Amino acid sequence: HVQLVESGGGLVQAGGSLRLSCAASGRTFSSYAMGGFRQAPGKEREFVAAISWGGKSTSYADYVKGRFTISRVNAKNTVYMQMNSLQPEDTAVSYCAAVSLATMAPVPPHSWGQGTQVTVSS
Helix, strand or coil: CCEEEEECCEEEECCCCEEEEEEEECCCHHHCEEEEEEECCCCCCEEEEEECCCCCCEEECCCCCCCEEEEEEHHHCEEEEEECCCCHHHCEEEEEEEEECCCCEECCCCCCCCCEEEEEEC
8 A cells, every 4th residue: 555645736827837746655656557636626636647657658638738747756756747837727736646557546445645735826
């Protein structure tokens, strides 16, 4: 079971950038594909991006493709999400999770962490 702590959120103006980090505990981190998710106010949590266990394969939701980049450093047990060209509609609490690349859904057992708030002003 992997435990995750998200950080790096903040307040930026439209067009700005942020880099989120997801730090994992547990020796099996490098065995998992990892995914990023977000939940905007009043909306359901949605998939953003995923990266394979070795970092060779990535997948993005259409609404972030070309703006966000997911990466990982297994030696640091950390996944990163570089977010560029942020827009007000990107305002959300961001989360990470170990995922299945077949479904892009969290691998059980899973519980969401506190997440990190991303706020983009217009």
